[in-house]
Amino acid sequence: MGILTTLVFVVIIIAIIATLFIAGKADENYSSSTKKNTKNLTMIYAVVIPLSFIVLALFIVFFT
Secondary structure, three states: OHHHHHHHHHHHHHHHHHHHHHHOOOOOOHHHHHHHHHHHHHHHHHHHHHHHHHHHHHHHHHHO
């Protein structure tokens, strides 16, 4: 059991180090792509959320 616990901690430490190493690299086009992605996600949510409420209401009306 002690070996497995040690192995888990080693994997966690390696994952933290790898995450920090990768996060240190900056993307030059980040701000322009972020604006586009935010706009696309907002449009998706604006369509999906009302549709999901409509489907939920129809489900409640017809199946309860």
